[in-house]
Amino acid sequence: MIPPGIKRGTAELVVLSMLQGGALHGYEIARRIEQETNGSLRFTLAALYPMLYRLEKQRWIRGAWETGPNGRRRRCYRLTPAGKLKISPLRKDWSALFAALHRLAGVSNA
Amino acid sequence: MPDWLELVRLRLTGLALEKDDLAQVVEELAGHLDDQYQSLLDKGISEQTATKCVLQQVMDWGELKSKIESSRLKEPTMNRRVSQFWFPAFLTILLAMSFLMIVEALGFEPWISSAWGGPQGTVPVAVVYLPWLITLPFIGALGSYLSGRAGAPSWAVFASVMFPAVPYLAFFIIGLPTAVVLDGHVAHNIAISAFLVGFGVWVVLPAIALLAGGLPVHYFS
Numbered sequence: 001m002i003p004p005g006i007k008r009g010t011a012e013l014v015v016l017s018m019l020q021g022g023a024l025h026g027y028e029i030a031r032r033i034e035q036e037t038n039g040s041l042r043f044t045l046a047a048l049y050p051m052l053y054r055l056e057k058q059r060w061i062r063g064a065w066e067t068g069p070n071g072r073r074r075r076c077y078r079l080t081p082a083g084k085l086k087i088s089p090l091r092k093d094w095s096a097l098f099a100a101l102h103r104l105a106g107v108s109n110a
Numbered sequence: 111m112p113d114w115l116e117l118v119r120l121r122l123t124g125l126a127l128e129k130d131d132l133a134q135v136v137e138e139l140a141g142h143l144d145d146q147y148q149s150l151l152d153k154g155i156s157e158q159t160a161t162k163c164v165l166q167q168v169m170d171w172g173e174l175k176s177k178i179e180s181s182r183l184k185e186p187t188m189n190r191r192v193s194q195f196w197f198p199a200f201l202t203i204l205l206a207m208s209f210l211m212i213v214e215a216l217g218f219e220p221w222i223s224s225a226w227g228g229p230q231g232t233v234p235v236a237v238v239y240l241p242w243l244i245t246l247p248f249i250g251a252l253g254s255y256l257s258g259r260a261g262a263p264s265w266a267v268f269a270s271v272m273f274p275a276v277p278y279l280a281f282f283i284i285g286l287p288t289a290v291v292l293d294g295h296v297a298h299n300i301a302i303s304a305f306l307v308g309f310g311v312w313v314v315l316p317a318i319a320l321l322a323g324g325l326p327v328h329y330f331s
């Protein structure tokens with residue numbers, strides 16, 4: 001059974017996956033998602049930050065202010081142990097959705 | 111160049127967050143808009159067009175305010191502390207004490223050593239319940255897992271893991287000296303070496319055993 005909220009779950013999976021490589025601030029998360037999907041996925045500020053705050057509230061990520069070499073403060077997010085544990089089930093849900101779509105409509109990742 | 115901080119502050123007026131929280135949100139969002147603006151300028155886009163593109167990031171500031179409010183509404187701090195620290199800490203101490211009682215009830219003989227010689231003929235004795243010590247890494251690992259799963263910061267994980275050693279630490283640094291001073295029945299000639307041996311066996315060894323289980327779970331899970 002594919003859980004409800006899979007669309008939101010997929011967006012969360014994208015962000016959590018981005019943070020697997022290390023701490024990133026919001027703009028960098030959005031930039032990398034766009035870059036690594038060749039522009040197919042774009043997170044606007046309005047979509048990204050409510051999700052980051054929600055993930056933080058769920059304790060899957062943790063934000064902390066860090067000062068860069070230019071003296072500018074940025075809030076960097078990193079995965080918590082709970083967030084690391086969450087990635088695998090999210091990936092499974094997404095794979096189930098993709099397999100279902102593939103069976104129904106012949107959608108493939110080719 | 112637009113004053114992004116002021117712009118975001120104005121657009122988010124009325125956002126129902128605490129003052130500090132609101133200031134952080136404003137600074138973070140303004141920083142994002144500024145990063146994007148600079149990126150567009152670097153690509154050779156004019157200031158006017160860049161500003162327009164950046165503002166298209168948020169089509170409806172009212173909706174954004176509402177989403178931020180619902181996503182940042184804090185659950186009571188007490189709930190978070192309970193799940194991140196108090197629950198794992200009390201579970202580890204309960205398990206550690208229960209296992210010690212079980213080990214004693216089952217009649218396991220402690221390992222008793224007089225290897226550390228004290229001054230003036232006193233011979234401090236170390237009493238070590240090895241079966242109990244062997245259980246402590248598992249208890250430390252459990253505390254670390256539960257605390258980490260609740261998203262606890264490292265200090266809370268560390269404190270949860272070490273919590274079973276706290277009563278013994280309190281005994282040696284507060285209880286025993288107080289008893290020596292106040293209670294006439296406690297021998298006043300307790301050698302410092304005996305104190306150190308007891309401290310090592312009942313505080314340091316359990317702490318090491320707890321950390322041996324807790325730290326790998328925290329850093330490698």
